[in-house]
Amino acid sequence: MKRFSTLIWLEHRRNWMWSLPLLGSLLFWAWGIKQVTVMDVGERLGIRAGLLAGAIAIGTLVLCIMIGRIRSETRNGQYQVLLMSPPAGYTHITARFTYAVGVGFAYYVAIGFLFWWVFALAGIHFDARSLVDLILAMPLYGMSVGVFPLLAYTLLLMVFVSAYRISGKGWIPGVVMLLGTPVVLQWIGNGMTRILWTLPSWRVFENVPAAVYEQFGQGEGYEFITSASELDYTGLPIEPMLLMLALTVVFLILAGRIWQEVEA
């Protein structure tokens, strides 16, 4: 445990120039939200939600960049120091992932809170079993489906590229992985739509307020809302979450395994 916490400490010392500004940027987004003073309530909500969506995207990007900073280490010889250290590759990988997830969790929960605030300012209130459910559930779901696998994948990609650095052809497997990704994603997406909602879904909220239908009810992608317009809200599908968590674990194991086999 001492070793793991030391690796986390190392991660923080290595990355605070990314993680702290990221968390600090929340103030900027909060300020940005206050600056939106469009007259129409719906429009105001839309712009604010859009800003937060942007914050989510940027946050994910920053976290991926942060976790993928292996190249500079291989060049500067720090990778050698880590490879020669007693902790196993899995431990190193897990420490990096844990740090990024820890920072991400704080970030996305704060954004979740900002979303709740933004909707509250528009007079829309969601019901949930508790405030904790309200604030934590969506970030957790979103992180599980989107952020975890992305971070693990970035880690795997960078370790993979580093593994072939010695032979000078590191970019080939990297390009292969990148090109193959859309294909794999499409395959996963197709497979997923077939199994959606076969397992019990996660009722994050007790219901979705009528006001939300009015604002967002039109357009595709909101089937889960419109289909619930008969007040038959089914909740969030649990399958993508489980699948992505499983993928995350697979990526991390692969990355840990490659770390053990890397030459430096």
Added chain:
Amino acid sequence: MINDKGNWSIDMSAGPIFEQIAKNVHQMLARGALKPGDKLPSARDLAAKLNVNPNTIVHAYNELEAQNVIEKRRGLGTFVREDAPVTGMKKDMLHQAANAYADEGRQLDASIQEAITALKEVWDVG
């Protein structure tokens, strides 16, 4: 490369280091830099000072012990024996120096009288 640390002098091209260390001790005794009963540095300390392997110093000390010049006193260290043959060493060193002088003299075709005169002239000045 010649490693010169005060009284200790090692030339890497001049034969095994352990022999040179032993010879250095002889020289120091002959010149009075070391006296019977004096304590020698520990093998590790001397090795660190001269940047040589401690085993080499141990080898040198063993050699000197076999020559009855030094002895190990348990718990206390390594010391020059009280009965170390200092006068003998002095005589040996003088002889060695004399040999070199004599060689030079013979090469110059000098007579022994010339050699002694030159020696006398230099002796008090140098």
Added chain:
Amino acid sequence: MLAKLEHVTKRYVKNEGLRDLSLDFPAGEVVGVLGLNGSGKSTLLKLLAGLLFPTSGTVTVFDGAPRSKRANIVFLGENDALWPWMTPSDAMKFMSNLYDDFDAARFTGLLDSLKVPLRKTKTMSRGERGRLRLAMALARNAKLYLLDEPLAGIDLISRESILSSIVQEWHTDETILLSTHEVAEAEGLFERAIYLREGRLALDVSAESLREGGKSVVDTFREVLA
């Protein structure tokens, strides 16, 4: 045998790093690994450290695969660097928490005797960084030390200080492999000298036996490798 290579060949993309090299290393030896640039010195040390894997042949350290024994191996690479923001006290935290055999008191003593400044490594000179990394290496109680050019780019006074520290900290059951271009200064430490030429073993000999013949390790270097 503490470590051994059996018919080890290491091939890189463009050239062969080592060719059919077989060597045994018992416990308690201080070995000089000598050769010109590109002769395979670093490759040999990295293979023993488990940082490289042989193209053919086997490398055995403590009766196992080197990488799996890394907790008992000290590798001081030529290129490995610390993080620029690290101070010696950060390094101490890193080492004492990740390694069981790290002696913090000895580390502090070495920082003192090697005159390592207590600042971030990015503000240190190359020599100071080298001395810090050496302090980290020598403060460990391992059985196999692989020092790859520990004197490279370091001023004369520091080099002598480094060699002296290595002598001070070495225990008779430990094996040290030291590769260096500063053969003249370091040769006193070696019991055994291994000369590599273009990835092959040119000569493997006891240093003192070379001197019996009136030649230093440096003299032999010129003979064997020129």
